[in-house]
Amino acid sequence: MGNRSHRRxxxxxxxxVTEILELxxxxxxxxxxxxxxxxxxxxxxGILPNENEMPPTTSDFPYEVQVAFFIHDLLSDRWEGMSxxxxxxxxxxxxxxLKIWEVEDKKTCIYFIKHIEHRNAxxxxxxxxxKRKTAENKAKNSSSGTNIRKVNG
Numbered sequence: 013m014g015n016r017s018h019r020r021x022x023x024x025x026x027x028x029v030t031e032i033l034e035l036x037x038x039x040x041x042x043x044x045x046x047x048x049x050x051x052x053x054x055x056x057x058g059i060l061p062n063e064n065e066m067p068p069t070t071s072d073f074p075y076e077v078q079v080a081f082f083i084h085d086l087l088s089d090r091w092e093g094m095s096x097x098x099x100x101x102x103x104x105x106x107x108x109x110l111k112i113w114e115v116e117d118k119k120t121c122i123y124f125i126k127h128i129e130h131r132n133a134x135x136x137x138x139x140x141x142x143k144r145k146t147a148e149n150k151a152k153n154s155s156s157g158t159n160i161r162k163v164n165g
Contacts (some may be wrong), residue, residue, distance in 0.1 A: 032077055033127060037067045040131035043140065076117060080124035083109050084132070087125075098136040101129055 038044070045053075047069050056059045070081045086109055087101035106122070115121050 028074075032073065032124070035068055036077075036127055036131055037072065039070075040135050042135070076120045077124045079113070079115060080121050080128055081122060083113065083115070084125050084128045096140060098133055098140060100133045 044067050047067050050065075050067055051061060070078055075083070083106070084101065087103065087106065090099040090102050091097070092099055106125075110118050110121065
């Protein structure tokens with residue numbers, strides 16, 4: 013991830029971090045299709061895949077960020093009981109996981125875990141909100157279409 017000990021290299025390191033954060037934004041972008049879906053679409057259309065248009069996968073990230081994704085996936089999820097709101101990951105066993113998996117650069121790993129967590133929580137909650145609104149609309153439409161009149165006969 014660049015040498016941070018010399019002033020000349022700090023800018024290079026910061027530019028790497030900026031690139032990675034932009035790639036994370038793209039990875040968690042709303043409506044992002046999977047790489048397999050993208051390749052299937054290209055095959056159906058008979059066109060060659062364009063590297064610049066391909067959706068990112070975890071393998072597109074540097075090793076340190078791949079480790080952060082891995083550790084992030086191992087952390088348990090926290091949900092708010094009544095509303096079903098996703099509260100994020102439970103970080104209580106993070107130190108244990110970092111030790112078990114012998115992560116050398118813990119600071120960098122935790123830094124990227126937090127960025128992954130922020131984007132992931134936002135995406136999960138948006139998806140949950142979208143599903144809730146869809147269910148509400150479906151319920152509203154089905155209840156408005158079932159007006160029953162009392163027929164005297």
